[in-house]
Amino acid sequence: MIDLKYKPTIIGNKVILRPFETGDIDYMEECLKDPEVLKFTGSIDDFDRDFITRWYSTRNDQTDRLDLAIVDKCNNIAVGEVVVNEYDETRHSMNFRILIGPRGRDRGLGTEATTLFVDYIFTNTDLKQLTLGVYSFNPRAQRVYEKVGFILESIDKDELEYEGVMIDSLNMVLTRENWERMHK
Ligand SMILES: CC(C)(COP(=O)(O)OP(=O)(O)OC[C@H]1O[C@@H](n2cnc3c(N)ncnc32)[C@H](O)[C@@H]1OP(=O)(O)O)[C@@H](O)C(=O)NCCC(=O)NCCS
Numbered sequence: 001m002i003d004l005k006y007k008p009t010i011i012g013n014k015v016i017l018r019p020f021e022t023g024d025i026d027y028m029e030e031c032l033k034d035p036e037v038l039k040f041t042g043s044i045d046d047f048d049r050d051f052i053t054r055w056y057s058t059r060n061d062q063t064d065r066l067d068l069a070i071v072d073k074c075n076n077i078a079v080g081e082v083v084v085n086e087y088d089e090t091r092h093s094m095n096f097r098i099l100i101g102p103r104g105r106d107r108g109l110g111t112e113a114t115t116l117f118v119d120y121i122f123t124n125t126d127l128k129q130l131t132l133g134v135y136s137f138n139p140r141a142q143r144v145y146e147k148v149g150f151i152l153e154s155i156d157k158d159e160l161e162y163e164g165v166m167i168d169s170l171n172m173v174l175t176r177e178n179w180e181r182m183h184k
Contacts, residue, residue, distance in 0.1 A: 002125050003063060004064060004084070005063040007060050007066065012115075013112065014074075014109050015109050016071040016073060017070060017082060017113060019060045019068060027077055028078060029049065030101055031078075031080055032045075032052065032099075032101075034102050036102070037100075065086075065094075066083065066084050066121070070098075070100060070109060072109060077103060080101055081099060082096075082114065083098070084117075084121055092127060092129075094127055095132060096118070106140075110141075110144050111148070118130060118174065118179065122176055122179050129173050129176060130150075132171075134169070134170050134172060135162075136155075136169070137167050145174075148174065149178045149182040
């Protein structure tokens with residue numbers, strides 16, 4: 001098991017990744033209820049306010065996962081989150097995920113947040129790899145992951161039904177070796 005008790009603040013050019021604060025909850029609720037976030041994360045809008053408050057006020061107590069707010073440096077507002085969770089002992093690996101709400105998308109924040117977070121994880125743990133799942137109808141997210149060094153590993157066919165169409169889920173992996181190669 002990887003100890004992720006410590007919650008860092010990571011400062012980039014466009015974003016700051018930092019532990020959640022009470023003032024982020026309204027902004028995170030906006031992100032979670034955003035139609036594009038719901039579509040691309042395969043979620044339904046069933047988050048009530050109490051759940052969201054409880055969720056974000058307990059992220060900093062978790063020792064087996066790391067959840068950080070993505071804060072837009074332009075206005076100091078939380079526009080999304082980056083997460084590693086679900087430790088896989090066999091592969092000595094964890095799952096990465098990211099979401100950015102409407103205030104933060106398409107300005108390079110996701111690319112920078114992913115790069116900073118992945119760098120932090122590989123520098124501060126001995127994990128062998130990070131994995132993720134991305135739906136085939138989300139080329140923007142795939143592009144971000146490829147830029148950071150994730151490669152396609154396998155495909156789970158027909159994982160999601162969206163508006164009557166079956167959508168595949170792509171399993172991507174970033175190995176430590178590939179991450180190191182990206183830094184040379
Ligand atoms: C996916 C997500 C994290 C990306 O973050 P972002 O800040 O919007 O993305 P960026 O601006 O950093 O980069 C997007 C890249 O995708 C490219 N892109 C955008 N739309 C695209 C499309 N339809 N097809 C291919 N590439 C696309 C952009 O050109 C850019 O690449 P470039 O820098 O080489 O030009 C964010 O949009 C998001 O959270 N979306 C909603 C939820 C989601 O999809 N989460 C991921 C679930 S797996």
